[in-house]
Amino acid sequence: MINKLNFNSYNKFIENKAYDAIVEEKKYIGYYTLPEQNIDSILAYCDSISTNIESIAVIGIGGSSLGAKAVYEFIKPVKNLKRKLYFSESTDPINIREILSKLDISKTHFLVISKSGNTIETFSIYKYIYSLQNNASAYTFITDPDSPLEKYANKINASVLYLPDNIGGRFSVLSTVGLVPLALCGIDIQALLNGAKRTKDSFFNDGYLKKILLEKASYYAKNHSQYHINCIFAYSDTLKYFCEWYVQLWGESLGKRQRNSAFNVGLTPIGLIGPKDQHSFLQLIMEGTRDKSVTFIKIEDFNNEMKIPNISLPHLEELDTLNNLSFAKLINMQCDSVMESLKTQKDIPLDSITLPCVDENTIGKLIYYYELLTSLVGELIDVDTYNQPGVETGKLILKKKLNAIIGK
Amino acid sequence: MINKLNFNSYNKFIENKAYDAIVEEKKYIGYYTLPEQNIDSILAYCDSISTNIESIAVIGIGGSSLGAKAVYEFIKPVKNLKRKLYFSESTDPINIREILSKLDISKTHFLVISKSGNTIETFSIYKYIYSLQNNASAYTFITDPDSPLEKYANKINASVLYLPDNIGGRFSVLSTVGLVPLALCGIDIQALLNGAKRTKDSFFNDGYLKKILLEKASYYAKNHSQYHINCIFAYSDTLKYFCEWYVQLWGESLGKRQRNSAFNVGLTPIGLIGPKDQHSFLQLIMEGTRDKSVTFIKIEDFNNEMKIPNISLPHLEELDTLNNLSFAKLINMQCDSVMESLKTQKDIPLDSITLPCVDENTIGKLIYYYELLTSLVGELIDVDTYNQPGVETGKLILKKKLNAIIGK
Numbered sequence: 115m116i117n118k119l120n121f122n123s124y125n126k127f128i129e130n131k132a133y134d135a136i137v138e139e140k141k142y143i144g145y146y147t148l149p150e151q152n153i154d155s156i157l158a159y160c161d162s163i164s165t166n167i168e169s170i171a172v173i174g175i176g177g178s179s180l181g182a183k184a185v186y187e188f189i190k191p192v193k194n195l196k197r198k199l200y201f202s203e204s205t206d207p208i209n210i211r212e213i214l215s216k217l218d219i220s221k222t223h224f225l226v227i228s229k230s231g232n233t234i235e236t237f238s239i240y241k242y243i244y245s246l247q248n249n250a251s252a253y254t255f256i257t258d259p260d261s262p263l264e265k266y267a268n269k270i271n272a273s274v275l276y277l278p279d280n281i282g283g284r285f286s287v288l289s290t291v292g293l294v295p296l297a298l299c300g301i302d303i304q305a306l307l308n309g310a311k312r313t314k315d316s317f318f319n320d321g322y323l324k325k326i327l328l329e330k331a332s333y334y335a336k337n338h339s340q341y342h343i344n345c346i347f348a349y350s351d352t353l354k355y356f357c358e359w360y361v362q363l364w365g366e367s368l369g370k371r372q373r374n375s376a377f378n379v380g381l382t383p384i385g386l387i388g389p390k391d392q393h394s395f396l397q398l399i400m401e402g403t404r405d406k407s408v409t410f411i412k413i414e415d416f417n418n419e420m421k422i423p424n425i426s427l428p429h430l431e432e433l434d435t436l437n438n439l440s441f442a443k444l445i446n447m448q449c450d451s452v453m454e455s456l457k458t459q460k461d462i463p464l465d466s467i468t469l470p471c472v473d474e475n476t477i478g479k480l481i482y483y484y485e486l487l488t489s490l491v492g493e494l495i496d497v498d499t500y501n502q503p504g505v506e507t508g509k510l511i512l513k514k515k516l517n518a519i520i521g522k
Numbered sequence: 523m524i525n526k527l528n529f530n531s532y533n534k535f536i537e538n539k540a541y542d543a544i545v546e547e548k549k550y551i552g553y554y555t556l557p558e559q560n561i562d563s564i565l566a567y568c569d570s571i572s573t574n575i576e577s578i579a580v581i582g583i584g585g586s587s588l589g590a591k592a593v594y595e596f597i598k599p600v601k602n603l604k605r606k607l608y609f610s611e612s613t614d615p616i617n618i619r620e621i622l623s624k625l626d627i628s629k630t631h632f633l634v635i636s637k638s639g640n641t642i643e644t645f646s647i648y649k650y651i652y653s654l655q656n657n658a659s660a661y662t663f664i665t666d667p668d669s670p671l672e673k674y675a676n677k678i679n680a681s682v683l684y685l686p687d688n689i690g691g692r693f694s695v696l697s698t699v700g701l702v703p704l705a706l707c708g709i710d711i712q713a714l715l716n717g718a719k720r721t722k723d724s725f726f727n728d729g730y731l732k733k734i735l736l737e738k739a740s741y742y743a744k745n746h747s748q749y750h751i752n753c754i755f756a757y758s759d760t761l762k763y764f765c766e767w768y769v770q771l772w773g774e775s776l777g778k779r780q781r782n783s784a785f786n787v788g789l790t791p792i793g794l795i796g797p798k799d800q801h802s803f804l805q806l807i808m809e810g811t812r813d814k815s816v817t818f819i820k821i822e823d824f825n826n827e828m829k830i831p832n833i834s835l836p837h838l839e840e841l842d843t844l845n846n847l848s849f850a851k852l853i854n855m856q857c858d859s860v861m862e863s864l865k866t867q868k869d870i871p872l873d874s875i876t877l878p879c880v881d882e883n884t885i886g887k888l889i890y891y892y893e894l895l896t897s898l899v900g901e902l903i904d905v906d907t908y909n910q911p912g913v914e915t916g917k918l919i920l921k922k923k924l925n926a927i928i929g930k
Contacts, residue, residue: 176801191616203798205856207826207849208599208880209759235797237841238830238852245831265837283801342811343751343790351617362802369806380810382751384792389643390611392913393584393691394770398777400912402788403750418615422646423653429673433645435924441615444646447923448613448916455916472616504808505800508856508863515855516843 115313115479117326120457120464123333128494132335133328135493136486137318143500144280145485148288149311149478151278153303156290159254159275160297167223168197170298171213173243174227174291175203175235176362177283178256181292184359185477188352189301192417192472196300202239210239219247225295227256229277231263234512256290282500284363285485288478302474309478317486327486330465334381334407335494341407341463344381345399348411349388349449352472357385360484367488369504370497379495389448400456407463408456411480412449415471416442523721523887525734528865528872531741536902540743541736543901544894545726551908552688553893556696557719557886559686561711564698567662567683568705575631576605578706579621581651582635582699583611583643584770585691586664589700592767593885596760597709600825600880604708610647618647627655633703635664637685639671642920664698690908692771693893696886710882717886725894735894738873742789742815743902749815749871752789753807756819757796757857760880765793768892775896777912778905787903797856808864815871816864819888820857823879824850 123129140146172179179201186199200222202213224243228236255267256275267274275290286292288310293303316323334344344364346357361383369380384406386395399406422444424437436444456462467483469476492499531537548554580587587609594607608630610621632651636644658680665671667684675682683698694700696718701711724731742752752772754765769791777788792814794803807814830852832845844852864870875891877884900907 175798180802191620204759204795205797205849205853206757206759207824207828207853210828210849211826212599231838232840234841234844234852234856237835237838238844238847238849241830241833241835241841241844242828242849244833262837262840266835269836342813349614351612351614358802365803365806365810366801369808369810371809378809378811380806382790382792382806382810382813384790387612389613390583392916393774394588394766395773396916397910397912398773398788398790400777400915401779401786402773402777402790403786405750405790416615418619420615420619420650422649425649425652427645427649427674428677429670430639430645432640432670433642433649435921435928436642436646436649439646439924439927441613441618441646441650444642445613445615448642448920451920451923452916454919458915502805504805507808507866508800508804508860511862512856512859513843515859516847519847520843 115470115476115483116468117323118466119326119330121333123329123336125332125336128332128336129328132331132490132493133324136489139489142280144278145285145288146314148278149307149314149482151307153293153307156293156297156303159273159294163223163298166221168221169200169217169223170197170225170295171200171202171217171222172225172227172295173202173236173239174225175233177286178227178229178236178291179203180284180355180359180362181287181481182295184356184481185287185292185296185301185306185474186299187355188472188477189474191352193301197298199295199299203235205235205238210242222252223298224253225256226253227291228263229258229283231257231261254294256294284366285500287359287481305474306478309475310482313479313482313486323483327483327490331487331490331494333463334491337463338379338381338495341405342381343384343406345384345386345395345406345408346411347386347388347391347408347452349445350413350416350472351387353411354387356477356480357387361385363484363488366502367492367499368495368497372496373498374496379497381491381495388452389445392448392452396452399462400459404461410449410453410464410466411469412446412466413469413472417471418442523878523884523891524876525731526874527734527738527741529741531737531744533740533744536740536744537736540739540898540901541732544897547897550688552686553693553696554722556686556689557715557722557890559715561701561715564701564705564711567681567702571631571706574629576629577608577625577631578605578633578703579608579610579625579630580633580635580703581610581644581647582633583641585694586635586637586644586699587611588692588763588767588770589695589889590703592764592889593695593700593704593709593714593882594707595763596880596885597882599760601709605706607703607707611643613643613646618650630660631706632661633664634661635699636671637666637691639665639669662702664702692774693908695767695889713882714886717883718890721887721890721894731891735891735898739895739898739902741871742899745871746787746789746903749813750789751792751814753792753794753803753814753816754819755794755796755799755816755860757853758821758880759795761819762793762795764885764888765795769793771892771896774910775900775907776903776905780904781906782904787905789899789903796860797853800856800860804860807870808867812869818857818861818872818874819877820854820874821877821880825879826850
């Protein structure tokens with residue numbers, strides 16, 4: 115993984131301060147230790163699931179689904195996976211019915227994932243599915259130890275797996291929350307963790323990424339009142355759900371009242387997919403308000419020799435320049451061309467990440483890179499990166515409305 | 523369709539000016555007249571496609587695909603459609619291979635859509651597919667009259683349909699570009715146009731939407747330097763691709779240098795889906811920088827009686843308040859709760875759109891509403907709503923790179 119910045123931020127004092135803070139919070143924030151975890155128990159659990167099970171359905175929302183989805187959708191198109199993975203994360207009845215129509219319930223294992231054990235969406239869907247399948251062995255629950263959900267699972271004799279301590283949903287993809295559904299589908303979770311470990315080691319052991327991440331984070335933080343929209347422009351459809359994961363990670367971590375001033379700050383994440391969004395969002399980046407940074411992500415080796423055939427179309431000979439070109443080369447040329455066109459503007463902060471290929475190791479590296487970047491920026495813009503107090507009011511209002519219906 | 527604004531903008535002078543400008547540009551901008559078009563020739567063309575054809579594949583990108591996709595994905599889950607619709611819009615070889623694996627080429631009709639006739643993505647994919655299927659009757663081309671693409675199509679004896687005059691890609695969903703693929707799948711395009719006509723008449727004949735649209739557009743324009751991120755928060759998965767269409771329409775139309783000052787301005791569109799994004803982007807709206815407006819969209823009647831069963835789970839009795847509630851009611855309560863929670867903040871401009879149900883007429887109304895809103899805001903922030911000069915530089919750079927490869 116190569117990351118090139120097209121901007122500089124020389125403030126060693128700020129960078130060192132951020133690094134020290136991360137080294138300190140590493141002692142108690144749980145996600146930092148995930149790359150080294152022992153996965154034997156997860157693999158043993160996965161082996162215990164019958165080979166008759168053809169599909170895995172995650173019932174969970176937000177941090178309980180976005181990470182696994184990002185990895186699964188990245189790997190799925192290039193690997194022959196042993197099971198299909200579905201995500202039921204909406205209370206939209208049309209969506210629930212559509213997902214159920216794709217599943218053979220008798221050949222599906224359901225993973226019910228909820229840290230707190232009282233997520234409205236998760237349990238409305240769970241109750242509905244439980245009314246169709248009340249065999250406890252069809253379910254595994256992933257939750258906090260000693261939560262009411264653990265007690266429930268024990269009561270009905272269903273399997274329970276635990277979340278490690280001090281890991282919020284959006285930083286949980288490399289814990290049981292992400293690893294269990296991915297391993298059940300045949301994704302190499304050890305390679306995923308190894309990738310994350312590479313990024314971690316490079317950052318904490320004075321490697322290449324320490325310099326890059328500190329420079330990028332301090333640039334973003336220093337300029338966040340101007341460049342407060344941070345776009346990822348990824349040139350592969352396989353990264354579509356990675357972008358959704360990034361949106362949650364970045365938005366929910368960095369959109370906060372500041373710890374000391376209580377001032378509302380925030381960096382707005384946008385996920386774009388090239389070349390599609392060249393025909394959509396690019397115009398706004400190129401000519402709109404100068405409030406956006408752009409990180410291009412491209413894949414060096416698609417492991418795909420598919421070429422544009424050597425066909426000349428009468429009256430369209432202009433397009434013969436495409437002939438014999440591989441699609442992989444074309445899409446990367448498109449990425450380079452758009453990046454060069456934005457460079458002509460001078461006042462749009464750009465950087466590029468080149469991923470070596472599409473595999474578990476690669477996405478593990480990228481995930482951990484973004485987790486570290488988020489932690490660093492959160493520290494520098496003075497917010498609590500790991501909480502989300504802003505979503506509580508809506509939950510309380512809903513609770514009142516629900517109580518009002520039953521006359522409580 | 524009901525739209526309630528939670529903000530006011532009383533500036534009759536500005537509103538009248540915007541209205542007069544729209545009435546004037548209606549004389550030459552093509553999309554305004556689309557709701558009244560006669561669709562007999564489109565329906566006759568669709569009848570000419572063999573009933574053996576099971577799938578329609580659109581080869582097109584941006585404005586050539588996003589509109590049809592928005593309507594198709596809205597209607598598909600609730601209607602038994604006669605054909606499946608696919609979109610090939612990426613040069614990512616992994617994506618091309620994945621789409622082809624889903625198609626039986628011998629039972630697929632391909633719609634190649636390109637206004638100019640030289641879109642790189644469209645023709646690289648077309649050449650590839652043509653190398654697998656070189657029967658001209660498997661293709662229909664949609665392009666401008668007298669374009670090189672029309673000449674090519676005539677040369678190989680394939681069908682050609684035309685784009686009406688003066689309609690840019692992102693305003694073309696109600697023209698042949700969107701109507702042909704949708705009608706081929708059995709979507710009621712007359713109902714779609716009738717919905718659009720309702721919005722149009724309400725706006726141009728002094729109806730309810732005239733007041734609302736003018737007030738909303740003038741508020742957005744007047745406050746665009748503060749509230750320059752405009753979120754749609756739609757409470758139904760069926761609106762996911764509508765949001766993508768909106769992102770192109772809004773971003774590419776309104777991210778521009780101003781006509782008179784050449785100053786970079788722009789309104790940044792964000793599409794969110796509830797309740798999923800309550801667990802992602804909501805925190806940023808609630809506690810982040812005050813630069814976002816939010817439009818909630820909900821569906822009044824999901825025509826779906828699916829209920830949460832009356833099941834009490836031991837240790838999770840707290841969740842019994844959900845029992846017997848319909849999912850449709852729950853998702854709308856979630857929408858209301860989040861909206862109320864944001865109202866507590868006072869400085870976040872909100873409005874809500876309630877759609878009556880999921881059908882063609884409804885999405886037609888909503889599409890035309892957003893087209894009119896875009897035209898109004900574009901007029902008021904002084905940009906040319908209908909061009910996209912910012913995407914040309916990247917195309918030229920790519921062309922140079924392609925020429926360099928073949929040594930031109």
